[in-house]
Amino acid sequence: MKITDTNDEGLRTLIHDFPKVIAKFTSANCSVCELLAPPFEKFAHNSAYQNIAFLRLDSDQNPVAKKLMNERIAPFFVIYYKGRMLECDTLKSEEQVRGMLDELLAYSVKSA
Numbered sequence: 001m002k003i004t005d006t007n008d009e010g011l012r013t014l015i016h017d018f019p020k021v022i023a024k025f026t027s028a029n030c031s032v033c034e035l036l037a038p039p040f041e042k043f044a045h046n047s048a049y050q051n052i053a054f055l056r057l058d059s060d061q062n063p064v065a066k067k068l069m070n071e072r073i074a075p076f077f078v079i080y081y082k083g084r085m086l087e088c089d090t091l092k093s094e095e096q097v098r099g100m101l102d103e104l105l106a107y108s109v110k111s112a
Contacts, residue, residue: 003044003054008064011057015080018053020104025059027074032092036075039094049101079104 006014015021024040026033044054059074078088079100086107091097 001044001050001052001054003041003056005056007057008062011055011062011064014053014055016083019082020052021055021080022052022101022104023055023057023078023080025057025074025076025078027059030074033075036091036094036097039097043097043101049105052101052104081107 004010004014011023015023024033024036040054040056043049059076073090075091076088077091077097077100079086081104087100087103089096089100091100
C-alpha cells in the first residue's frame with residue numbers, strides 16, 4: 001500500500017475507512033523524520049503489512065495534529081484499529097516502527 005499524505009480532516013475519515021491504520025506525524029527540519037522516511041516507505045510496500053493504511057501528516061500544517069503533539073516531538077506515530085487509537089509514541093528507530101506495526105497486526109488477530 002502506498003503512503004497517503006493527509007490532513008486532520010482526512011485522518012478522521014481514513015481511520016474509519018480502513019480497519020488498521022498507522023499515522024506518522026512529521027515536522028519540518030526533523031532529522032529523525034527524514035531518517036525514518038525510507039523504512040516507513042519500505043513497510044508500506046511490505047506484503048506483511050498490506051492491510052494497514054499508512055498515513056503521513058505534517059504536524060506544523062494541521063492544528064489537530066499539532067495539538068496531539070503538543071508535548072511530544074516528531075516523528076510521532078499513532079496506530080488505530082477500527083477508528084480507535086491503540087498506541088501513540090515518539091519513535092526513533094526502524095525497529096520501533098516495526099514493533100508498532102507488529103503490535104497492530106497482533107491486536108487485530110486477538111480481536112477477530
